[in-house]
């Protein structure tokens with residue numbers, strides 16, 4: 716249930732569903748998603764579903780991870796990426812194979828500790844993780860060529876917009892838990908920000924403030 720063959724079958728299904736980037740598909744074929752969920756869930760790790768990771772949070776569905784990664788990288792190679800919402804660390808691990816450096820922030824310490832342990836054990840050395848409220852971004856390493864937000868804010872926090880490099884793009888699900896959330900791509904131009912809405916999605920809420 717956690718073999719390379721199972722993982723390859725997941726990748727075939729993602730290709731059938733419309734993921735086109737061979738680099739992204741090849742990365743999903745190598746990163747062991749079953750090591751990013753609790754052992755009890757490991758046999759379900761290669762189904763195309765979100766799964767609980769504790770603390771009321773979820774690891775995103777493989778299709779959503781693949782699609783967001785593909786969109787983030789479709790303009791060409793990316794050096795530095797900021798991820799908000801480390802969770803299990805799976806999305807960061809995928810990105811680490813496709814960009815130079817991943818910075819990721821998570822507000823729940825318990826999840827962050829587990830993710831850090833995975834990055835070390837699996838030797839994803841170009842991932843730096845920090846316990847913080849992602850509303851502030853991570854200014855010291857910015858600006859970023861790409862920002863990915865994996866929890867849904869009702870509106871995009873200003874510091875994240877500021878930490879996006881000119882020409883850079885952010886992918887973020889915008890909305891609340893009651894109404895639909897819209898997966899949105901924001902590109903920073905010399906004169907401002909351009910927004911393109913992609914599709915309806917369902918993410919856990921982006922929480923700000925005390926943690």
Ligand code: SAH
Nearest residue numbers: 774800802803805806822849865866921922
């Ligand atoms: N990318 C993750 C998905 C985890 S779910 C993965 O691959 O597993 C989203 C995560 O965002 C949750 O762990 C949640 O705690 C975190 N989160 C929500 N609001 C946040 C904020 N303001 N700052 C940092 N992390 C946040």
